[in-house]
Amino acid sequence: xxxxERLVDIYRMMNIIRKFEEHAYELFGRNLLRGSVHLxxxxxxVAASVCALxxxxxxxxxxxxxxxxxxxxxxxxxxxxxxxxxxxxxxxKGRGGSMHIADFGKGNLGANAIVGGGIPIATGAALxxxxxxxxxxxxxxxxxxxSNQGIFHESLNLAAVWKLPAVYVCENNGFGISVPVRExxxxxxIAVRAAAYGIPGEVVDGNDATAVYAAARRAIERARAGExxxxxxxxxxxxxxxxxxxxxxxxxxxxxxxxxxxxPIKRLRAELLARGLASAEALDELEARAEQTxxxxxxxxxxxxxxxxxxxxxxVFYEGGASL
Amino acid sequence: MSTKTxxxxxxxxxxxxxxxxxxxxxxxxxxxxxGGIFGCxxxxxxxxxxxxxxxxxxxxxxxxxxxxxxASTGMRPVVELMYMDFTYVAMDxxxxxxxxxxxxxGGRARVPLVxxxxxxxxxxxxxxxxxxxxxxxxxxPGIKVAMPSTPADAAGLLRTAIRDDNPVLFIEHKALYAVxxxxxxxxxxxxxxxxxxxxxxxxxxxxxxxxLYVDKALRVANTLMKEGISVxxxxxRTLIPFDEQTILKSVAKTHRAVVIHEAHKNAGPxxxxxxxxxxxxxxxxDAPVLRLGAKACTLPFNLGLENAVVPQESELLDAVxxxxxx
Numbered sequence: 001x002x003x004x005e006r007l008v009d010i011y012r013m014m015n016i017i018r019k020f021e022e023h024a025y026e027l028f029g030r031n032l033l034r035g036s037v038h039l040x041x042x043x044x045x046v047a048a049s050v051c052a053l054x055x056x057x058x059x060x061x062x063x064x065x066x067x068x069x070x071x072x073x074x075x076x077x078x079x080x081x082x083x084x085x086x087x088x089x090x091x092x093k094g095r096g097g098s099m100h101i102a103d104f105g106k107g108n109l110g111a112n113a114i115v116g117g118g119i120p121i122a123t124g125a126a127l128x129x130x131x132x133x134x135x136x137x138x139x140x141x142x143x144x145x146x147s148n149q150g151i152f153h154e155s156l157n158l159a160a161v162w163k164l165p166a167v168y169v170c171e172n173n174g175f176g177i178s179v180p181v182r183e184x185x186x187x188x189x190i191a192v193r194a195a196a197y198g199i200p201g202e203v204v205d206g207n208d209a210t211a212v213y214a215a216a217r218r219a220i221e222r223a224r225a226g227e228x229x230x231x232x233x234x235x236x237x238x239x240x241x242x243x244x245x246x247x248x249x250x251x252x253x254x255x256x257x258x259x260x261x262x263x264p265i266k267r268l269r270a271e272l273l274a275r276g277l278a279s280a281e282a283l284d285e286l287e288a289r290a291e292q293t294x295x296x297x298x299x300x301x302x303x304x305x306x307x308x309x310x311x312x313x314x315x316v317f318y319e320g321g322a323s324l
Numbered sequence: 325m326s327t328k329t330x331x332x333x334x335x336x337x338x339x340x341x342x343x344x345x346x347x348x349x350x351x352x353x354x355x356x357x358x359g360g361i362f363g364c365x366x367x368x369x370x371x372x373x374x375x376x377x378x379x380x381x382x383x384x385x386x387x388x389x390x391x392x393x394x395a396s397t398g399m400r401p402v403v404e405l406m407y408m409d410f411t412y413v414a415m416d417x418x419x420x421x422x423x424x425x426x427x428x429x430g431g432r433a434r435v436p437l438v439x440x441x442x443x444x445x446x447x448x449x450x451x452x453x454x455x456x457x458x459x460x461x462x463x464x465p466g467i468k469v470a471m472p473s474t475p476a477d478a479a480g481l482l483r484t485a486i487r488d489d490n491p492v493l494f495i496e497h498k499a500l501y502a503v504x505x506x507x508x509x510x511x512x513x514x515x516x517x518x519x520x521x522x523x524x525x526x527x528x529x530x531x532x533x534x535x536l537y538v539d540k541a542l543r544v545a546n547t548l549m550k551e552g553i554s555v556x557x558x559x560x561r562t563l564i565p566f567d568e569q570t571i572l573k574s575v576a577k578t579h580r581a582v583v584i585h586e587a588h589k590n591a592g593p594x595x596x597x598x599x600x601x602x603x604x605x606x607x608x609x610d611a612p613v614l615r616l617g618a619k620a621c622t623l624p625f626n627l628g629l630e631n632a633v634v635p636q637e638s639e640l641l642d643a644v645x646x647x648x649x650x
Contacts, residue, residue: 096428117389121392318431
């Protein structure tokens with residue numbers, strides 16, 4: 001697929017993610033979802049553009065705001081929505097919920113409810129790829145908050161020392177829950193921390209799908225070439241609160257509205273039209289199909305069975321024989 | 325059979341498993357040229373290269389996390405932690421990640437990860453290098469806990485751990501490394517998890533002991549034999565899974581039980597074992613189950629103080645006499 005064709009596909013995926021999050025928000029309001037639901041709306045360009053460059057057998061780890069990464073990695077929205085509703089048909093059979101979606105068949109090693117918890121796991125998957133001599137890469141998605149965890153430092157140092165095929169994608173959305181980055185983080189650009197590990201660090205406009213795509217391509221090509229890891233910081237903004245019930249006392253409506261003007265989907269649409277890569281009708285059609293895909297996922301999830309409480313103890317341990 | 329030390333039994337088993345399965349590899353602090361500071365990986369890098377015997381930075385959390393990532397993607401890592409006390413540095417990765425991944429993800433993941441290293445007293449290592457950590461890991465579902473007390477069990481249990489598709493915390497004891505014993509030469513020799521070893525048969529009281537206390541219990545049993553008390557000694561060998569049947573069967577015979585370990589007595593493994601006996605074999609008991617474990621006190625440096633914190637043989641003697649009303 002050429003980069004231009006990929007951009008149209010990224011647009012399609014960004015719309016699926018946006019619709020998924022809008023439906024999730026609405027379902028939460030109707031008490032059809034419980035627990036903590038952290039919505040990705042506003043950040044879609046990051047997951048969609050990075051994952052457009054990955055094959056099914058490339059790895060990602062994700063975080064608590066993980067629906068976008070999961071869908072962008074190619075997972076079926078029906079099983080993702082079913083997991084949000086805790087249904088037996090969900091990716092985790094209702095054991096994980098919104099913060100713990102994994103899809104090993106698509107290389108998604110899991111979302112994570114511990115901030116930074118997935119970073120070393122992606123690092124280990126990169127080590128595994130290197131030791132097995134494959135051309136797989138491993139991408140860790142995490143937020144600005146995770147870059148202040150010790151495990152971020154440990155993992156990037158390890159990946160740099162071992163020249164692992166890893167890409168560290170920091171989605172800087174401006175806040176760790178309510179605390180702005182300037183109050184929590186010693187540098188305005190998290191990407192500069194790459195220098196501490198002797199690896200490339202790059203700041204990119206996370207609302208610009210084309211820019212994210214170009215930067216991620218450099219990082220992924222570098223990883224596949226055996227040249228080691230990259231830290232990519234994507235500056236973006238989340239439209240919803242930290243979670244669905246967040247009163248959002250830490251920011252103004254004007255600030256949110258200003259960022260909505262910088263909507264990554266609108267921006268990519270304008271670019272696709274301006275460059276003549278797609279017609280308005282074709283893009284409308286993609287958007288309508290995204291809505292339909294997600295509506296079907298919601299239907300599927302609602303009509304799916306609840307897990308059987310008699311089987312609650314299943315899968316604490318793998319009980320079969322050794323796999324080798 | 326060959327006579328070898330506990331440390332060599334571990335090293336030889338690692339080597340045999342690495343020869344058998346290219347997915348098995350070792351990583352940890354100082355494991356290559358140094359051979360691990362207790363020699364459990366000595367010379368392995370010569371045969372398997374430093375790619376499969378990896379020196380790592382002092383980053384225990386990343387080390388365990390990288391092990392999880394590798395284990396989830398087709399490798400079978402054995403992560404060495406120099407001291408079991410360092411599990412606390414990596415607790416999130418062990419208990420929030422490794423132990424939960426399979427369950428949280430609906431049974432669709434396997435994490436064949438071994439975390440091994442040594443713990444315990446005996447070298448004057450004080451509060452942050454002498455602790456017994458097993459109780460923490462018994463409490464959180466999803467990780468197995470093995471505690472070999474002999475060279476043969478070290479070999480057989482480690483082979484089972486490496487071949488297990490679940491995370492295993494493999495707890496060695498620093499004071500056992502130099503202990504020699506007979507170890508089967510069979511490179512397929514395994515000891516199944518959840519099978520306690522009846523170390524010595526007896527009629528009058530059951531002593532359930534781990535690590536160093538297995539040998540101490542045997543000495544106590546020999547002493548008490550002269551007093552006409554016949555002591556059965558059982559080593560659970562793995563705490564998760566736990567072989568209830570062997571212990572309950574023994575208690576049904578002896579009607580008395582004492583649990584002894586080096587871990588703190590408060591909320592320690594003995595509490596779990598004693599409660600299990602009382603819940604499931606109360607009618608068999610002729611005396612309350614007694615627990616012996618370290619005092620609720622940080623492990624001190626000074627030898628005399630260290631010995632004052634952990635249970636002594638004389639205390640076990642008294643405890644067995646007490647449950648026998650002697």
